[in-house]
Amino acid sequence: MKLILLHERSVSVSLYVAYVMVGLAIAMPVGAITVEMTKQGLKNGFVHGWAVGLGGMTIDIALIFALYMGLASILAMPMIQLPMWIIGAGFLLLLGLDSIKNAEHGITLAGEKVTKSFFKSYRNGLLVAVSPGNLVFWVNVFGVVLAKSYDQTESTSFLVIAAGVLSGILLHDIGLMTIVSVTRRAMSRKMIKTLTMVSGVLLIGFAGYFIYEFIQGIKVYM
Template sequence: MSLYFAYVMIGLAIAMPVGAITVEMTKQGLKNGFMHGWAVGLGGMTIDVVLILALYLGVAKFLALPYIQMPLWIIGAIFLFMLAYDSIKNADKDITLAGEKVNKSFFSTYRNGLLVAVSPGNLVFWISVFGAVLADSYSGNGANQFLIVALGILTGILLHDIGLLTIVSLSRKVMNRKMIKWTSIIAGLLLFGFGCYFIYEFYIDLKDLIV
């Protein structure tokens, strides 16, 4: 149990820094409430679970190849640019104030979480976190340890998401439509910035590959 709780804390620590998922969760949480913000987080965690399974099955070495990672930088940047454009263009749309009925579909926000999570940064994170236990993952004890580590980190991320969205939901009750609109615009700019960072990382990898 101590190993599990240790990795719960690691999951919390990893989820704390503001990233693209956090930005999208906060935006959707403010515009459409707790469940839609959480849908983004669930979308991100779906990719996390898929990556955990891929790592367990030994796919990590393929994900670490430059020829695999480089296209993902571009794909991730395109997804983020699309979300940034939508966030800014529709900043004053799909806003549901506290107490109003939400018309936006749960699946659409879940899909946004999937799109944001498909990024090399996310892949590199999982490869690095689970690299230490991959060597023993095919033995009996190693497999059990891998599962405990995975569950611990996912629990930590889940606790972070719930805590963040609880704060967002409480803040939403005192925010008006204009404040939420500008929050959506700022979120769009941040997502655009993350997309530019992905392009920069692609350029660095390409430069290193050529040299």
């Protein structure tokens, strides 16, 4: 009995570590969340950049719960995903334009007191994370596990994988914000303003991509 328990624990640990690597690999490429995290990290420091990441992870956890409850087939439906492309585009467009318009406002240099609220940065993370890209990612990552999710013996594997992926994303976020918070110490207000404007342009670019995907989806189903 003890050998069986030890074997199961070993398998769970291996599965967890493997999916921590998956979470890191998925979080590495530059996406809208990374851009917003970097922008907030440069303007207001580690905590505010990390708050964006926590906002994104809140959406991730909600999606994991939805998948665990058997809603994968519903979330994968075009009629659900198509509106989310345009909703996500709207959020990113607003954030991008705001970044450009207010690039010189709200900049806190290293050592200065931060005036922006933690919740606003967290809210930005929530808004950026609302996209079908997140849906597609989670449905694909858990595709095999979902096929067995109704089996009581497989529910533990699902949760271990979810914990592993989220841990990987969290490690990436902490690592990225550590680098950004150290780098910003050597930056002037003008440099941070310029990078904030670049971040705004990138967010608008992602919004354009979302609109393109929405239009392509409409063409397929017309």
